[in-house]
Amino acid sequence: MLRSVSGDCSPVDLHPSVLTRWDMLVPFLIMLREGIEAALIVGIIASYLKQTGRGEWMPAVWVGVFLAAALSLFVGGGLELMSAEFPQKQQELFEGIVGLIAVGILSSMVFWMRKVARSIKHALHESLDAALAGSKNQTYALIAMVFFAVAREGLETVFFLLAVFQQSEGSSAPLGALLGLLLAVGFGVAIYSGSMRLNLGLFFRWTGLFILVVAAGILASSVQALHEAGVWNHLQGVVFDISALLPMDGPAGSVLAGMFGYQDAPTVSTLSVYLIYLIGALVLFFMPHTPKTGKSVQPHPSSVTNE
DSSP states (O other): OOOOOOOTOOOOOOOOOHHHHHHHHHHHHHHHHHHHHHHHHHHHHHHHHHHOOOOOGGHHHHHHHHHHHHHHHHHHHHHHHHHHOOOHHHHHHHHHHHHHHHHHHHHHHHHHHHHHTTHHHHHHHHHHHHHHHSSSHHHHHHHHHHHHHHHHHHHHHHHHHHHHHOOSSHHHHHHHHHHHHHHHHHHHHHHTSSSOOOOOHHHHHHHHHHHHHHHHHHHHHHHHHHHTSSSOOSSSSSOOOOOSSSTTTTTHHOOOOHHHHHOOOBBBHHHHHHHHHHHHHHHHSSOOOOOOOTOOOOOOOOGOOOO
């Protein structure tokens, strides 16, 4: 049973194991998506080097990957340790700022991938050729090219996970992120080896839709955090209050808060930014995208395999 329902409309109650699984879902999916994006980038580069007889450059590729991963871990760990030293109001301010940054990064990530999905392979090939074209410092140029391509994905993930972890308690969210990363690595190896074909276009579309819903919740939570920090005090009237039915500090409410930024008594400001962002983002997301004329359409990422 997922819930117990009685005639007196008692709060929803969920089994702890169910709560743990749902609390893991958001970081799991975001790490899976970001990990597959990073694996896609590395796979395209590795395949192109192999096809063009330049496989000896792969060690430089791995150096770039590991440096990008190290930077992401350093930034994430540093921000987490720094926030732990803040007083309460500064922690709320930090949470609000990180949440706003995460929403901006998540939104740009979704729409960037939607825009460049058909040309990313060609763009990476051009960048790779440019890095190896010179007679000097080819190794450093290749390392830098891979580093910046992968670091983008890593830093996006860092800010998102910081925003999610601040809304979650316990180890379920970090565990979900770790499982998503491990599965992404497995998918990346399988896609590169040719033993698996994944419809990446469909995958990025549905995970992108989920991310936009999550981002709307993070935005609302960030506005609330800024209010608690004393920075934003406008439009604070309560729109409705269902805390007696589904409290935020209850089992189900805490899961919904961690996943979608649920609030049992939203204010005008938090509900407004949630609806404005979500409606606007969904309209843009489902709006037909037509490639610019005059440019050849490159293969969709779903066709990327070890050719």
